Amino acid sequence: PFQCPTLCDSIHGSIDDKENSPMLRAVLCAQVSKVYRFKTEDQRWLLVREQMSETPLSFSLPKQLLSLLIQEHTNRIQEVKELSDLSPHWDGLRHDVITHCNHMIGCYQETLAELEKVPATSCFKSSTSKSDRHLQFVPTNLHSQRMEVTGPDSVWYDVITFGAPADHHQAFKHGGLKKLLNKHSNLRESCVSYSQEESSRAKELLVGMAQLQPLVFGLAEELLAISQEQNATRLQQVLDSLTEQAEQFVHVLKEELVKSALLEIHNQCIANSNTSHVHSNGLLCENCPANQEGQQEVGPHDTEYDEEEWDRVWANVGKSINCIIAMVDRLQEQEQHHQTVTSPEQAFLLFPPASRSSMSSSSWCSWQEHLLPLVVTLRDCVREAVGKARVAMTFVVLQGAVSGTVAQGPPQIAQRRHAVFSQGLSAVVCGFMLKLYGGLEDPDFLRQLHTVGVLAQFESLLSTYGDEVGMLEDMEVSVADLNRVAFIITEAKTEQLEDLLPTLSGTCFIVEVPLPPEIFSSLPQELKDGPLIRVDPVLFNIGINQHQSLAERFGDSSLQERLNQQSCERLRAYCNALRDRLPDMGKTQPVDLMSSLERSVESKKRKNVEVLWIAAMVCRKVNGVRLTSCKSAKDRTAMSVTLEQCALLREQHTLSQQHFSTALDCMRREGCRMENVQKNIGSRKFAFSGVQLLTFPKLYRPPDGSYG
Incomplete structure (x- = not known):
């Protein structure tokens, strides 16, 4: 039988000086590396390094967000208390606001106190802890999945993987956030919204x-x-x-x-x-x-x-x-x-x-x-x-x-919304920082940041059946709320690690990303002036497991259809903005790809994973941040990222078609995602059964012996 051509199998693979820079250590930690060589179409050897890393942002950003929310609710109490004598009705509203804020402050202070007890070296929340009440704000199994293809100019491809941003502690008996918020929409509509x-x-x-x-x-x-x-x-x-x-x-x-x-x-x-x-x-x-x-x-x-x-x-x-x-x-x-x-x-x-x-x-x-x-x-x-x-x-x-x-509804709904936002925020900040670090020498990308903003493309593999409907409803709100986030690039005081960590501020959530002084000085003046870099998030979902088969035959896939249609429209709007504001960036105009994506979204094909593939290609074409999720980012996510990596090797680096399946099986059996399974559940087996896999699209099935 074919032996997986792995050259290096060390848990902490050798990292060159650039990859061990203070900047990357501010966003990545606990790297796991695997190195492979694969045959190209012209019979050359392709040297590939796969790297999976945890990130300190898993805990640092949720703690910053909790502190901001505590301060925001404290300020709100103060501002309504400072209002003069009020009529009984308005005084009643003031009392409601104060009661709500005090409840939230108490909950968040308790959560923050528990997070402060977590060792500073901890960067990881396992899938087995996803229902832990004190870890609601922490993303599940958040990692960066990176692939380096070595050549005259080494190329890096990044995907952020994490469990779908969802509140597993409150669970999904009454649905997810989208459904819960719709129930209370009459309250929001009756209240005049002021910025x-x-x-x-x-x-x-x-x-x-x-x-x-x-x-x-x-x-x-x-x-x-x-x-x-x-x-x-x-x-x-x-x-x-x-x-x-x-x-x-x-x-x-x-x-x-x-x-x-x-x-x-x-x-x-x-x-x-x-x-x-x-x-x-x-x-x-x-x-x-x-x-x-x-x-x-x-x-x-x-x-x-x-x-x-x-x-x-x-x-x-x-x-x-x-x-x-x-x-x-x-x-x-x-x-x-x-x-x-x-x-x-x-x-x-x-x-x-x-x-x-x-x-x-x-x-x-x-x-x-x-x-x-x-x-x-x-x-x-x-x-x-x-x-x-x-x-x-x-x-x-x-x-x-x-x-x-x-x-916004009862405090439980507000807390749920903040928690899933926190999970999505940690993931998108990690992705943005890696994208920024990789594009510092690309003037077109830097111009794109301050002119159009950055695209964040979330790929979800959740089904539209049972509890995963609630998870997807949570994720929809989490991703949508990320449009309130903006990045700003600043000059770090020093190159020390603590000075390069991102910081969160403001009620509209501005993430400050510091760069070392020497690198900051090389940026174009437009970015040095500190413009806000907007996030444009989109979410595409295609369920691939046996539950999705039930949803398509006996249930309801309308949530998935609506999400994909809306995200397709938003993605088209982003591409149009890029074309209109930066017309000279012709190579980044994915006109044909967008047309193909729209056709795929409109088709009624079951488990149409082509939607995910084309959306990912559009994202990379426009320098976007790629993020992939399933329930816990352990099994289905592993199938997705390994497939994406092999597809990139085939399309961008002439991986031989006859070696494509071999490379795919190799990465799934011996690669970083198997290490991810091990660290989450203590087993080196993907949690699939043979019967379940019969319902999966063929390219999402792991090799024999790697599941059970």
Whole structure:
């Protein structure tokens, strides 16, 4: 029988200096290497090294994410507590938010404390631990699978493998995240969604109004007091200060966010005027919350609402200050005329009877009488504007807090979503860092990063039957949420390992990837300026096991069909963006491949693994990150990555067709994926039975003796 042509079979294969660089040690650890040689079509020997590595990101990124989530929920509690006295309804919403956040903080602090107990050298969560409650946030069996083909220029091919991002601890009795979120969609729809920027702007406006209102009122009082003194210079100075503060106040209030929030409050009051309030539903109750002390009511009975009302409210502040300025000018002119009058006869001729009283010795006292009603009007206008704006901005802050917490459903759903996001995040960061390190000398790739962003193509082999439907629903949400992630490349302080580790920050999750100073200095200026590099994630799924056969014959494959169709459209959009923004990168335009992929996705062929093959080719063509998953990334994933490696050797390096099957069996029987099985379950057998394998596509069946 044919002997597997393995040249080296060491658990820690020799790694050259480049592969042992501080950069790679920041993302890879515990390498397992296998070296092969295979015959090419022209009878040359092809030297191939297969390398599988764990990554410290398996634990470091989940711990960073947990810390960020704890801080985010702590800040949210603080921001809603800082809101002024609220109506009973809004106070109820505030209580809901605080209760939700406190629950999440408690859970995450406990989880983080347990993760901190894990030894710092640990980089791996085995498939047998996938249901461990304290390891919910840690990806299962996360590894980089790399293949180096040696030649004049060595070429590396990478695939990130990990268990499908799913919450095995909460399990799938009630379905996965997609189904659970759909059940609570009515709560999210009833809650107005405001972005983080809008919530931050609302808080700024609340602070600004709290500072400016007393300043305007204080200067108005000072103006009245000064008007009793015979000091026109001092009066003008106070008036100038009042005018400046009033203009600043009006500038702060000229905010479209206030107008849109007031309209939304009115609409919700009308829509819910006949409904009773249930806390956590994100809706306004029948007694409109805008009716607060010192604030004008915006109630459900105001069936007519003028959208321009807010413009008039803040404009009235400016008009009232202009009236005060005009009155002071008029009074000062009269005083100047009074000082130039030499006789009562001249005064009688120059001024009408109503104005002569101002020329008495008590003329300054009468100034206060003229200014008082105007100052009262100014205060009323400011108070009305502040009242309405405070209602609007309180609404924005509270709705932002509600939409980010209770409107997402019970805490268990929010925790599930964070956990599966964490698993996907660790995998995609690992893949991005390897892709970046491998493309540092490729100017087209570097230009692509800051111009179009990076594609992350997830391949899933889950079935659409039983629990794996829930896993796929979890994975769908996890992958979709990764579009909130952005990378930024920075200059590391030193080349020490701790300075090269990626760090996570922000509520929109920015991953900072440090490069050694010498390498960073060689980057194009566009990347050194620190632009955000967006992630464009797509997910293709083809079930290949016996359960998928049941789903296709007796069950439902609509989830798989929908996912593949949507991902095909997103992948097409990414390729179009690449073509439009970087037209000179002609070699990366996979036009024919995309057409083939679309045809494969539209076909009704069962277990159409061609979809996965073409999607992977498109991904590599556009410099994307490749990720492959099944339930635990142990068995089906092993079949996929070994098939992909041999296909690359055949298509890119002329591996002889007659040696293709030999190479495939060799990698499966003796390669790194067998080591992966060993480290997960302590056995060197893939968990398949002969009967199960009869339902697998032929190219996904392992050689005899390697399963059982």
